[in-house]
Amino acid sequence: MKTDKKRGMQTIALSNPPVLAGWATIVGPKEGESPWQNYYDKILSDYMFEEDTFEKAESKILRETIKLVVNKNNLQLDDIEVFLSGDLLNQTVSSNYAARELEIPYLGLYGACSTMAESLVLASMLVDGGFYNKVIAAACSHHYSAERQFRFPVEQGVQSNPTNQWTATAAGALIVENTGIGPYITNLTVGKVVDMGQADIADMGSAMAPAAVATIKQHFADLNIPSDYYDLVITGDLGSFGMAIAEQLFIKEGIVPQPNYTDCGAIFFDKKQKVNAGASGCGCAAAMLCGPLLNMMKIGKINKLLLVATGALMSPITSFQGESIPAIAHAVAIEN
Amino acid sequence: MSEVNDVTKDALKKINVKEYGNLVKEMKPKRALIPDLIWAFVIGGLICLVAQFIQNQFIINGVSILDARASTAIIMIFLAALATGLGIYDILGERAGAGTIVPITGFANVIVASAMEFKKEGYVFGVGAKIFNVAGPTLVFGIVTAMLIGLIKFFLIS
Numbered sequence: 057m058k059t060d061k062k063r064g065m066q067t068i069a070l071s072n073p074p075v076l077a078g079w080a081t082i083v084g085p086k087e088g089e090s091p092w093q094n095y096y097d098k099i100l101s102d103y104m105f106e107e108d109t110f111e112k113a114e115s116k117i118l119r120e121t122i123k124l125v126v127n128k129n130n131l132q133l134d135d136i137e138v139f140l141s142g143d144l145l146n147q148t149v150s151s152n153y154a155a156r157e158l159e160i161p162y163l164g165l166y167g168a169c170s171t172m173a174e175s176l177v178l179a180s181m182l183v184d185g186g187f188y189n190k191v192i193a194a195a196c197s198h199h200y201s202a203e204r205q206f207r208f209p210v211e212q213g214v215q216s217n218p219t220n221q222w223t224a225t226a227a228g229a230l231i232v233e234n235t236g237i238g239p240y241i242t243n244l245t246v247g248k249v250v251d252m253g254q255a256d257i258a259d260m261g262s263a264m265a266p267a268a269v270a271t272i273k274q275h276f277a278d279l280n281i282p283s284d285y286y287d288l289v290i291t292g293d294l295g296s297f298g299m300a301i302a303e304q305l306f307i308k309e310g311i312v313p314q315p316n317y318t319d320c321g322a323i324f325f326d327k328k329q330k331v332n333a334g335a336s337g338c339g340c341a342a343a344m345l346c347g348p349l350l351n352m353m354k355i356g357k358i359n360k361l362l363l364v365a366t367g368a369l370m371s372p373i374t375s376f377q378g379e380s381i382p383a384i385a386h387a388v389a390i391e392n
Numbered sequence: 393m394s395e396v397n398d399v400t401k402d403a404l405k406k407i408n409v410k411e412y413g414n415l416v417k418e419m420k421p422k423r424a425l426i427p428d429l430i431w432a433f434v435i436g437g438l439i440c441l442v443a444q445f446i447q448n449q450f451i452i453n454g455v456s457i458l459d460a461r462a463s464t465a466i467i468m469i470f471l472a473a474l475a476t477g478l479g480i481y482d483i484l485g486e487r488a489g490a491g492t493i494v495p496i497t498g499f500a501n502v503i504v505a506s507a508m509e510f511k512k513e514g515y516v517f518g519v520g521a522k523i524f525n526v527a528g529p530t531l532v533f534g535i536v537t538a539m540l541i542g543l544i545k546f547f548l549i550s
Contacts, residue, residue, distance in 0.1 A: 213498065215428075253412070
C-alpha cells in the first residue's frame with residue numbers, strides 16, 4: 057500500500073507541515089566561548105551546574121532547557137503533551153531523570169549524536185499525523201559524563217589525536233506545534249544504518265560520513281529536487297576530518313550540495329579552542345540548531361535548511377569485541 | 393516493479409568498504425612524529441632527572457643504594473599523584489605522551505585519575521572497584537611477565 061506522505065524509499069513529505077514554535081539552548085562554559093555565543097540562551101559558568109555529579113548536571117541542563125523553551129513561549133509545562141528526548145549515557149539516564157522532574161508524558165530515544173534529528177523526525181510525524189498539538193523534541197550531552205563512559209578518566213594524561221572531537225556540553229529543545237508562526241518542518245528522511253568497516257574509536261567522523269552522504273543522496277533522490285535546493289545543508293558532528301571525507305564522497309556520488317554545505321561539529325568551536333577535529337555529541341547538533349541556525353532562519357538569513365544529524369552507534373563493549381562502528385543519519389528539512 | 397531507486401544501495405555498491413578504508417587512511421591527519429618524540433624525550437627526561445636528583449640526595453646522606461631507590465620511587469609516585477590531583481599531569485601528558493606514561497609516575501597518574509573519577513559512585517563500587525580500571529592490565533601482565541622470568545631464572549640457575 058502506498059501512503060500519501062511517503063516519497064521514494066525513505067522520505068516523508070509532511071502534508072500539514074508542523075511549526076517550530078519555539079526553541080531554547082543551554083551550553084557549557086567552553087561551548088559558550090565559541091563564535092556562536094550570542095545565539096545561545098544561557099551559558100553555564102561551570103560544568104557541574106550546582107550539582108554534585110556530571111550526570112546530574114547533564115540532566116539538569118536538559119531539564120532547564122525544556123523549562124526555558126516553555127517559558128519563552130508563554131506556556132506551562134502542562135501544555136506540552138509529550139516530549140521526546142535522548143542523550144549519550146547508558147539507559148539514556150539524563151533524559152529519564154529530566155522526565156522524572158518535568159512530569160510530561162515522555163518517549164526516550166537513543167540515536168547517539170543523531171538524537172536531535174531523530175526526536176524532530178518523530179515529533180513532527182506525531183504532530184502532522186494529528187496525534188498531538190504541542191510536542192517537545194530535545195537532546196543533550198555533557199562532555200565529562202561522556203568522557204567517563206566512552207573514554208578515559210579526566211585527569212589521566214592521554215594524548216589526543218587530530219581526529220578526536222570534543223563532546224559538547226549542551227542541550228537544545230524545540231516546541232513542535234500544529235499551527236502557529238515560525239519555520240516549518242516539511243520533509244524528513246529516516247536514515248539507514250551504514251557501516252563501512254571503520255573501527256577507530258578516536259575517529260567518529262570517518263565512520264559517520266558515509267551514513268550522512270547516503271541519507272543526503274537519498275533525500276534529494278526521493279524528493280527529486282536538485283542539490284542546490286537548500287540554502288544550507290548541515291551535517292551533525294562529522295568534525296573537520298569527517299566533513300572532508302564527506303565532501304570527497306559527495307564528489308564521487310555527484311551530489312555536491314550547493315551553495316553551502318558545512319558541519320555543526322566542524323564550526324561549533326573556534327580553531328583557537330584546541331578541540332582537534334571539532335565538536336560532537338547530541339548537544340552539538342542540538343545547540344547549533346536551537347542557537348544560530350533557527351535564529352538565522354527567523355531573520356531570513358537562511359530560508360531552506362537541511363539538518364542531517366549523524367550518530368555513531370557504538371559502545372566501548374562492542375569496540376573491545378572488535379566490532380566496527382555502525383552509523384546513522386536522519387535528515388530534517390526546515391523551511392520558512 | 394517500482395520506479396523509485398534505492399540510492400543508498402547504489403552508493404554502497406559504488407564505493408566498497410575496502411576502497412573507503414583506503415580513502416580514509418589516505419586522508420586521515422596524523423600527529424607529527426618529530427615534535428612528539430622531542431616532547432616525550434624532554435618531559436620524560438626531566439621526570440627521570442628529578443628522580444635521579446632525589447636518589448643522589450639520599451645516597452649523599454648515607455642511605456644505602458637499595459633503600460635510596462625504593463624511597464625515590466615512593467617520592468616520585470607521591471609527586472605524580474599530587475600533580476594529578478592538582479590537574480597538572482594530564483596537561484603534561486597531552487604534550488609528552490609516552491614521556492609521561494612510561495615512567496612510574498604514569499602508573500601513579502592512571503590510578504589516581506581513576507580513583508578521582510569514580511569517587512562519585514562511592515568508595516566500594518566506585519573507587520574500590522574501578523581504581524585499577526586502567527592500571528589493571530599493566531599489573532596483570534607485569535606480574536605474569538615477572539613470574540615467567542622468575543621461572544626461567546630459576547631453571548637456568550638450577
